[in-house]
Amino acid sequence: MTPSTLPLSGVRVADFTRVLTGPFSTMLLGDLGADVIKVEPPGGDDTRAWGPPFQYGAGGEGRESSYFLSVNRNKRSLTLDLKTPDGLEAAHRLIAGSDVLIENFRPGTLERLGLGWEALSAAHPRLIYASITGFGLSGPYRDRAGYDVIAQGMGGMMSYNGEAGGPPLRVGVAVADVFAGSLVTQAILAALYARERTGRGERVDVNLLESVVALGSSQVGRFLATGEVPTPTGNDHRSIVPYGTFPCADGFVNIAVGNDALWRRFCEALDLTDLGTDTRLATNEGRVTHRADLDARMLPGLARYSRQEVMDRLERAGVPCGPVNDLAEVFADPHVQARGVAVTVPHPTLGETTVTSPPWRFGGEALPVRRAPPTPGQHTAEVLAELGLPEPVGSTPAAPEPASD
Template identity: 55%
Template structure:
């Protein structure tokens, strides 16, 4: 590892207390950890994050699901329903810059650990809550799950084949969207604190995160009043912008302007299509997609995917293969960027993880720690931050506090 890669991350002086579980919150705190923050993951003794049990597959007794969102963290176990556990949590909060949690609204308040109480004691604290529906409002008390949110936010209504059932995305994208929005908001709050000296509360609901990602489709409805349709792998506003079947498999083709369409027609051996008044401009192609797409599909079936892709690449037309996950892991560009990272693990020996997608030239993101075992760092954190002795920690463990 080069010297520049050993430079401290941009958040190296930030401590994050992670009270979240499953995906949205852990994904957020993992990104903060990638950027150098000291992330302390607080888990229930004997059980831990629910995703620790979400297998197979397993690596060293840990589920692959858990491993995807928990690197660069230290795990401690703490029963904060116990009075001593609450006291320890208060001490940890007092030494943290950010708290991230995804309990249902009111849960922490009933334990005397609500934001309003803690903000009075720790005015510099940034507190990020990720919920299903938000902290207030008619649905605030409902539990939030990605699958439900994908349906409720409208994403499933626009995903899938036109004559098929509404379809979820293959990964928990609303959880991941919420985690990304939470990360952005936390970084903004840290910046604001530099100017004001005060922290603030951040409220990130899954439902709102999903609605925000409707993007152009949501805007189409707001402008036109027409309900969006499902287009399968096609695009509501751009044609041709979809998958095509070739002689030996499927490819994606994304024609973004009229010049690219004219080039595509040349490659396909159908130059006259670019001058056809039904297809000459994108609005016309959108209007006449039912006529145009079968003509293009017929041509694509006459050659193999690799032949078409080479011709499309050379013409500067965005296109690509439809890779399996195995293809992606071996992808030359992903390998070049070092995004598949092998890290030491205490029970599995080594594991591979998907690393950060961004590169910072001066303060690079790094994977410093494997996803921790349950409570792996309890003693270390209690000694380091609270100054507890081995005897005191042993007593806490015997009393079921940690």
């Protein structure tokens, strides 16, 4: 696909976000074809300094944080000091020509700079203004800063994640940030669609805490329906048995027996005849009720086979299963390689860098990585020239603190 045929070709995004939630969202918008202008303070996005690990170019030239590289493909970088008149003028010109503004400052920060929703929507009624915060634009926690680990804890996720009887456990990737970033992307796309009918932009408000609660899905639904507070169950599923991670002779395999027909095929494939003929286990409800007895009888049967033997038998029977891979195994997997999940692109200081590919296909085609993650201010002169402004010079004060990471 060429840039002009991408779904969001012609849409410009003024990206005033840093760290993870906002940059993840704007990366997705950039993947879909939007012209994302990443507005960075003179010191750059916070994550440029988050390391090690860093990636260096050949001969040691250049240094980029792997964290920054992971969420900033398909963007241009514009360095602005919003505390100077020149910086504010450039920001206003950028916003005037943009379809979307997205920001993750603490509530009130951009208002004090004259870049709040009320002022900008009055001047630019078609502007979509998306705010990402830790706790929302109202309520007693409105002014608190939000970070992923804080949201995972306050949103309940850590209370039901982890091993049974173990301490609260944070999910190993920043799911609050990434899920909130996905939600704000969806809201922006919906607002762009609505603008086609109404001719007006909209205020979008997404926060980390409510994103974690929404991500709780069935756990939250179970609590709301029954009042039962969920606790950690490790890799077991509360409502489906067997469904989880199981030991074999030489490793672990994930197995998902999602219905009773699959249960019968599971038992046949692994020669677990006594389980397959046990009427108490014929239904999922029975298997959930008798989980402990089922595990005690099933696990020795699995231990007879290697991981590959279990997967071969279950795949022939049509029972969903898969290995527990580390990331080296993931990117060595022939299917992952065939799908082009890792893409190597030219980079101005590193020579080249490898990033993940956009996670969609349109018309059977993968979306391109048009731009490597930019260096700080890489496109400042280019963008300011497009705005009819000279490149500013000035001091480099500390940037305002973001409302969320």
